[in-house]
Amino acid sequence: MEQETKICADCKEEFIIDSGDLVLYEKVGLQVPEQCFFCRMKQYFAFWVFGKFRKGVSDLSGENLITVLPNNPRYPVYKSNEWWSDAWDPMAYGQDYDPSRPFFEQLKELQEKVPRPHQTGENNTNCDWCDDAWDSKNCYLSRSFAKCENLNYGYRVIEGKDSFDIVYGFNLQNSYDCLACHNSFNLNFSENCKDCIDSFFLFDCRNCQDCFMCWNLRNKQYCIRNEQYTKENYENELRKIKFDSYKNLSIVKSELENILKEKAVHRENFNLKTSSSVGNYLTNCDKCVNVFTWENSQNCRNSVRGLNTKDCIDQLGTWNNELSGDNSGVYGGYGIKHSSWSNGRYSEYLDICDEVEYCFGCVGLKKKKYCILNKQYSKEEYENLKNQIISGMGKEYGKFMPFSMGFCDYNLSTAQVYFPKTTKEEILKHGGYWSEEDLSSKDGVPSLQLPDSISETDPNISSQALICPESHYRFNISTAEYDFHKRKNFALPRFHFDQRMLNKSRKLAIIKAYPYKCFYCQKDTMAYYPPEWGYKKIACEECYKQNIA
Ligand SMILES: [Zn+2]
Numbered sequence: 446m447e448q449e450t451k452i453c454a455d456c457k458e459e460f461i462i463d464s465g466d467l468v469l470y471e472k473v474g475l476q477v478p479e480q481c482f483f484c485r486m487k488q489y490f491a492f493w494v495f496g497k498f499r500k501g502v503s504d505l506s507g508e509n510l511i512t513v514l515p516n517n518p519r520y521p522v523y524k525s526n527e528w529w530s531d532a533w534d535p536m537a538y539g540q541d542y543d544p545s546r547p548f549f550e551q552l553k554e555l556q557e558k559v560p561r562p563h564q565t566g567e568n569n570t571n572c573d574w575c576d577d578a579w580d581s582k583n584c585y586l587s588r589s590f591a592k593c594e595n596l597n598y599g600y601r602v603i604e605g606k607d608s609f610d611i612v613y614g615f616n617l618q619n620s621y622d623c624l625a626c627h628n629s630f631n632l633n634f635s636e637n638c639k640d641c642i643d644s645f646f647l648f649d650c651r652n653c654q655d656c657f658m659c660w661n662l663r664n665k666q667y668c669i670r671n672e673q674y675t676k677e678n679y680e681n682e683l684r685k686i687k688f689d690s691y692k693n694l695s696i697v698k699s700e701l702e703n704i705l706k707e708k709a710v711h712r713e714n715f716n717l718k719t720s721s722s723v724g725n726y727l728t729n730c731d732k733c734v735n736v737f738t739w740e741n742s743q744n745c746r747n748s749v750r751g752l753n754t755k756d757c758i759d760q761l762g763t764w765n766n767e768l769s770g771d772n773s774g775v776y777g778g779y780g781i782k783h784s785s786w787s788n789g790r791y792s793e794y795l796d797i798c799d800e801v802e803y804c805f806g807c808v809g810l811k812k813k814k815y816c817i818l819n820k821q822y823s824k825e826e827y828e829n830l831k832n833q834i835i836s837g838m839g840k841e842y843g844k845f846m847p848f849s850m851g852f853c854d855y856n857l858s859t860a861q862v863y864f865p866k867t868t869k870e871e872i873l874k875h876g877g878y879w880s881e882e883d884l885s886s887k888d889g890v891p892s893l894q895l896p897d898s899i900s901e902t903d904p905n906i907s908s909q910a911l912i913c914p915e916s917h918y919r920f921n922i923s924t925a926e927y928d929f930h931k932r933k934n935f936a937l938p939r940f941h942f943d944q945r946m947l948n949k950s951r952k953l954a955i956i957k958a959y960p961y962k963c964f965y966c967q968k969d970t971m972a973y974y975p976p977e978w979g980y981k982k983i984a985c986e987e988c989y990k991q992n993i994a
């Protein structure tokens with residue numbers, strides 16, 4: 446098959462569907478999309494809430510709950526444990542198909558009647574102020590994490606313990622303000638590090654201990670600015686830094702930012718144990734093309750954030766599935782298409798369905814077979830009605846569920862991380878939702894007025910409402926947060942926790958490659974660093990391995 450050049454139906458930019466895409470679309474049974482990769486992803490993000498934590502009540506029991514779902518949702522919200530129980534029957538909302546009306550209109554009507562769970566995740570203790578939480582204990586204001594304990598303000602963390610302000614970290618303990626750091630203890634203010642201990646302001650270091658302000662280092666101890674010190678001199682120098690002062694912290698932070706631009710060598714990508722693939726943050730992948738932050742997968746294309754998939758194309762936030770495509774948040778199955786937050790086989794247009802088979806256009810079903818719009822049919826009736834709907838849909842069939850079925854306001858969806866420049870006009874034009882609610886507040890102390898040093902800050906700061914200088918959201922320093930900072934002698938943060946998380950996350954959300962020349966060999970290299978970041982030393986994989994290891 447030969448590649449096709451098309452004009453995107455949404456952004457009107459030219460884009461290419463290459464021969465590998467065409468083969469996989471045919472294999473999965475999808476039509477060739479009319480939108481470019483970025484516009485497809487934008488639409489999937491309408492189905493992935495980031496949100497803002499708020500209190501609410503269950504529409505079933507009236508019990509209190511904490512959720513990131515919107516304030517006035519189009520649908521009922523039940524507490525998760527109620528949602529997963531037999532206290533209600535999703536089949537009770539079943540609708541007959543009306544051939545005189547558009548199918549998506551009918552599916553949306555059904556979606557607005559069926560309740561959604563208030564929180565994603567299960568098996569947690571004391572993780573009420575969290576979302577997308579799994580097998581965790583005593584975590585607070587965190588999202589997308591598993592097997593964590595005492596994690597505060599975390600996003601995309603696995604096995605994190607006693608740590609604050611962590612984005613994308615596996616197996617971190619007693620750590621603070623880290624991005625893409627793994628297997629480390631007491632690592633602070635660092636990025637892209639592994640196997641580090643008792644260190645501060647590191648970038649791309651491995652197996653380092655007692656280091657400050659270092660980059661691209663391997664197996665070192667007592668280093669400052671990549672220079673070797675004695676133990677005694679290191680300790681003397683470190684004492685002079687004064688992490689307790691917000692002003693000093695800001696100065697050393699901008700020093701590291703400057704090092705990233707001028708001195709640090711940046712790999713063309715962060716792919717590990719990956720072959721015949723194109724993308725970034727791929728681990729154990731083979732033949733994955735245009736795939737980002739993905740693990741343990743084969744032959745997948747055009748996908749962002751997932752793992753354990755095979756022969757899949759056009760997916761966002763998806764895991765454990767095969768021969769599937771055009772999905773957002775599918776968490777298991779085979780032959781699943783055009784679906785959101787579901788798990789099943791041979792099904793299309795599912796929303797929050799679990800373990801279903803041969804279902805078409807269903808919402809909130811569990812363990813069902815041969816259902817359409819939440820109504821039960823025989824196998825033969827199912828096939829006939831499905832074919833009738835598909836021919837009635839005409840050109841609409843094969844498209845993802847419309848923006849108008851997204852279940853959160855777009856400006857509070859996870860798109861904030863990947864497409865922060867999306868405008869209200871753009872989303873409203875697509876029929877999506879945009880929150881007009883003013884979440885900012887003036888009822889508190891502007892956080893920049895806090896005393897410079899934590900040593901001058903009173904412990905009862907925890908009862909003081911603070912205002913973030915960027916989002917203007919109101920926030921508090923929790924007691925645990927104050928104690929943590931006091932113990933480490935670090936200045937308190939000045940920004941709202943969600944703003945801290947979003948700002949950090951955006952660094953890992955680049956899904957477009959830019960042309961560079963390798964700093965060592967001058968070879969043409971594509972790398973995932975927007976030119977405005979100003980990184981001067983980009984290395985191709987071979988040169989990086991030779992020079993940095
Ligand atoms: Zn486009």
Ligand SMILES: [Zn+2]
Binds near residue numbers: 966967968985987988
């Ligand atoms: Zn090179």
